Amino acid sequence: MKSILAIETTTRTGSVAVLRDDAGELQLFDGAMTQQSGHAETVLPLIDSVIRQAGITRSEIGLVAFGQGPGAFTGIRLGCSVAQGISMALDLPLVAVNSLQAVAAAFDGGAGVTLVALDARMQEVYFAAYGAGGIELQAPVLLSASDVPQFVEPRLKFWARAVGTDQLAWLVGEGWQVVNAQAGQDWTTSLPVKSVDSEARPHAREVAIVGRQRWQAGQTLLPEQALPLYLRDKVAFTTEERQHGLGGNPKVESSGSRTNQVLLMPMMPVDLNEVVELERQSQAFPWSRRNFEDALAAGYRAWVLRVQDVLAGFCVAMPTPDDVHLLVIAVAPDYRRQGLATQLLAQVDQLARDHGVSRVLLEVRPSNARALAFYAKQGFREIGKRRGYYPAGKGEREDALVLSREIRELAV
Template sequence: MANELLAEAGLAPTALQAVAFGQGPGGFTGLRVACGVAQGMAMGLGIPVLPVVSHQAVAAQAGGGPDDAIVVALDARMNEVYLAVYRQGTGPTGEPAWDTLQAPLLIAAAEVAPWTAHHLPAWSRAAGRPLQALLAGDAWDAYAAEMTIPAGWRRAAEARRPEAASVARLASQAWQRGETVPPELAAPLYVRDKVAFTTAERLRGEGGNPKAQSTLAPVCPQPLTDADLDEVVALEANVQAFPWTRGNFTDALAAGYGAWTLRREGRVAGFCILMFAPDVAHLLVIAVARDLHRQGLGSVLLDWCEQQARERGLEGVLLEVRPSNVSAVEFYKARGYLQIGLRRGYYPAEKGGREDALVMQKRLDAAAAAAPAGASA
């Protein structure tokens, strides 16, 4: 099929400069096939790949503008939805620019409308203007009974599923920005970790299929104190191969770094630590409890860090991330972070080795500096 398409366009495979693919989220098998085909073609031709988030492709089909929060809801089956929210603007040279208001997450269909209504004021404050909900994706029809649309919200009814032309346009824009990925590092974007219970879980009475946990309980970062350290150190050790030590956290607090926790149901669900430089905020560490991944808590923490930087008049947020941590790299890219450098041998690795660090930065919109603290929580 690929050869036929190239022949129709009068191109040879050697004319290709990159291979784009829709990376999801979506069905496990389809995502693996799409990624595998893209990797195989790219490796065979010695060219990079351009992963495109499926929700952003649908958002690009919705025809929204800078006053719209484009709420893309794709059917995830089992009365659940893959949800993401975007705002389209214009870059410094007139090219389309996208702001990811919410990276893809899994949510119960019945919670989509109230969750969106809860967050819409915060997105408006961050944008510096009132935003209107523009709804796209096939889930609004698939779960019409559960996802009642409030008055005043608009539908982009033709934007239902990602189309190849939309993926191609977004990939072309990413190509022009230099946002390619080596084929061996390309990966599908999964937000559902499992689709069936284990035998042991079924024996405990956990029948049916695993359900998305509720996203409606409001969470707001609170200052990290010495009383939180036992939980924070344990969480860090559980999610990192080379975790911060208790001494590292104690030193950060003593140095006056910005440090916050997120609590859910009485326990620490996540945390972040920022060092404020004269021009940027340096995100030193951020983590969410493993069993609470894919529920938007990482986005809450990152939004909080960005707001803290804005309130101090800083130009952006800087961070380092392992290239091998593909899901984290994709998460930051989806939130507008771009690679600006590489630190050689920055991280410890297995068997006494070292791993490079990607240096990523997001420049912040000064117009949003007046948004009140906690607006994203």
């Protein structure tokens, strides 16, 4: 396998690395930009220097991996544009690695959960949670530092359950200093923590390592698909939580009040027993467990909503080059008409923004008047029909109406 060039410029200490494969033995070479700013003037000379240090030529590079953020806006754009330029000039594939996963990759504690927090300035942090091997338990979100305890504490048991552990492996990232400063104490001591590293920042070494894994899995990008990851337009808390004063977008003062614990989290395999049962209650011809397993294995995006410990709703969506396709959505009978479906649709809209597309599609049965009324209220409009799309019992088939909603505000 050819060498990997990795670029990380999302923080004030940018870096470049080359991961060289010597007949199956991996060798890492790296260099850092030590100045606090001005990465644009130094990144290209540093790339040439590290390539020479690795003893390779440009023709021996097979992949460019870059840190896509979140982080400093100028740094994110710089890393993305440099990676795109090299990719186009040398006709190489790209891999984007988010900053928090790069930090987690350096501190994989095996069994357990790794909580990563990076300083986002203005008393805010970028936060994400990972399991062993980089499994994403919580996608990167922006939080007011004072809100981190309210966000982490009720979700922690579900993250631990997803990886089959009752302990945390690491709390890593310089953002934990900001969290503790806002709390006025070392809040992290209240958690079952094995180790804390509150100095960690993303580095090109880990961008290269994660990039290699994704390259081997075929998860590469074309230059035009390489997009920065900004989180200033993200909403980490559910609607109900924000109504109680929680949220970091933009920074708001937390009331400190507790909510009814409506938790929005990525769907994990451990959720599937409950998901399949709710699907069975909601659909005349429900998805099977295998359908959900295949969707997660294929990398489709899926979320669950929990009220306290109860699964209250879920959805699964598939991003495509032109739109995001909502495949299935359900809310438990006891939690309907409480805005939960709207919250799930908001996640699908955000997925569209993340992928740079402006449309969400879904199918619905013409006979499902309640769903049609709900989608019409949400701004969906009929754009087509699929003949005989749904099973209807007794060997019959029912058409599907294709509905579309335009996403007006795309991420820059």
